[in-house]
Amino acid sequence: MKYDFDTPINRRGTSSYKWDTGSDFFGRDDIIPMWVADMDFPCAPCIVKAVQQRAAHPIYGYVVRQQPYYDAVLGWLKRRYHFDVRQEYLVFSPPGVIFAMSTVLRILTRPGDRVLIPTPNYDSLFDMAERSGRVLLESPLIWKNGVYTFDYEDLERKAASGAKVMVLSSPHNPTGRVWKREELEQLAQICLKYHVFMMVDEIHCDFVPKTNPHTTFGLLGEDVLKHSMICYSASKGFNLGGLGMSTIVLADDDIRQHFKEEMSIAQTRLDNVFGEAALMAAYTPEGEEWLDQVIAYVFENKAYLAEYLAEHIPEIKLFPSEGTYLVWLDCSGLPYKGMALEHFMINKAGVALSPGYEFGLEGERFLRMNLACPRSTLTKALQQIEAAVRTI
Incomplete structure (x- = not known):
């Protein structure tokens, strides 16, 4: 790709709502935040300029x-x-x-x-x-x-x-x-x-x-x-x-x-x-070119996520996501729902996801995950979730 979406950028210390509120919201600073709907990628160069x-x-x-x-x-x-x-x-x-x-x-x-x-x-x-x-x-x-x-x-x-x-x-x-x-x-x-x-x-x-x-x-x-x-x-x-x-x-x-x-x-x-x-x-046109490439990268993240879940964490299933950088995860294979599911991911896996119950009663066994991040961040989060699930 013309643009680099793989290199992680440290957002801590930038007053980031996603990255600088771990201790306030979750009681720990080492959390991987995949809940707030913004991207961990640099903006298009034409915008920065x-x-x-x-x-x-x-x-x-x-x-x-x-x-x-x-x-x-x-x-x-x-x-x-x-x-x-x-x-x-x-x-x-x-x-x-x-x-x-x-x-x-x-x-x-x-x-x-x-x-x-x-x-x-x-x-x-x-x-x-x-x-x-x-x-x-x-x-x-x-x-x-x-x-x-x-x-x-x-x-x-x-x-x-x-x-x-x-x-x-x-x-x-x-x-x-x-x-x-x-x-x-x-x-x-x-x-x-x-x-x-x-x-x-x-x-x-x-x-x-x-x-x-x-x-x-x-x-x-x-x-x-x-x-x-x-x-x-x-x-x-x-x-x-x-x-x-x-x-x-x-x-x-x-x-x-x-x-x-x-x-x-x-x-x-x-x-x-x-x-x-x-x-x-x-x-x-420059902005649109960047947009098309970041969409392609995130959809590769979606494919990677689907493969990883199927192979390593079959208890969690990915619903088809046709657009946005968000995915809806069916966690009904886990023995938790609602706040208990949310707390399991935070306290055992060290990953903050949007709890499904916030989106309505139908969501208590679901989590929303933001995939607008480098592949390495997604991989680390999945490995931590897998390790936590294996302890159940």
Whole structure:
């Protein structure tokens, strides 16, 4: 490969949420963290260069998005996803996707209103609803033909029961499913039928191989677009989580204007000065070349993981992961579940994974693992897990 993803980079001492919180969260500093969804790879050289060039200017004051910024975003959506969106539909949330979704949820619903969420799902999407007093309607995914998919009958019953909003992650976090267009179309038609507004988190969409392309919600027609918000960010695909930014598509004029007013009230209209430079560099051919290569490397990690588990730790099974750098591990072959499973991995294996119970009741025998790391880190973690499992 043109880029080096094999050489480990020491992130300790950089205020890394993933690497500098071991003693705080797990009571030990020697933990291998494979839970936080960022990468242990250096950013694309074109991004590093752009940020360094901007840093060389000694004034880091407020910035404003100008036309080249919009051109970068619009060009990326059209080139990567064939989504030719109108510029006026774009709004921005520098604090990130979850802040944007939480804001729109407050605009559209009141405490006590019902929010429909397919599960398992990213835990912050649960928190966003529950902590604001909304009522969760969980619709468990079903295992069909070797993949997770939606239970459309259950979704329709719950949509018909008075749900105001549906929240979806696409590609799916934690399982790594890349939803097919026909799956999304059927889901969208249910929501349109019962007047359920669709909030779609596509933050992981950049990290999908071209052999299994992501279908953005923006391609499902103008009617769907008018009844949805679509959330993008360069933070996952390009490892820019620390720069805090996101792009939101809101086609409904009233909702978009209300959103802008909320951003203005909270003084969150403007991007991070380095985030602006990083995004514009990411959405270039050089950035895209790096992205395609890091995706290929991580999918080699997925293949390596599958082989290692099958040969050395058959008690743990890997669910097929079609996109993202996350994988969903079925640990039902181990005598633990829930917190006991989480603590076993931390205390016996020395590996921190995202506990499955955080993603819904269906996840108590599962763990989510982040594979965006050098192969040597993955190998060490697997060896430690294997040794721990052999002690049971």
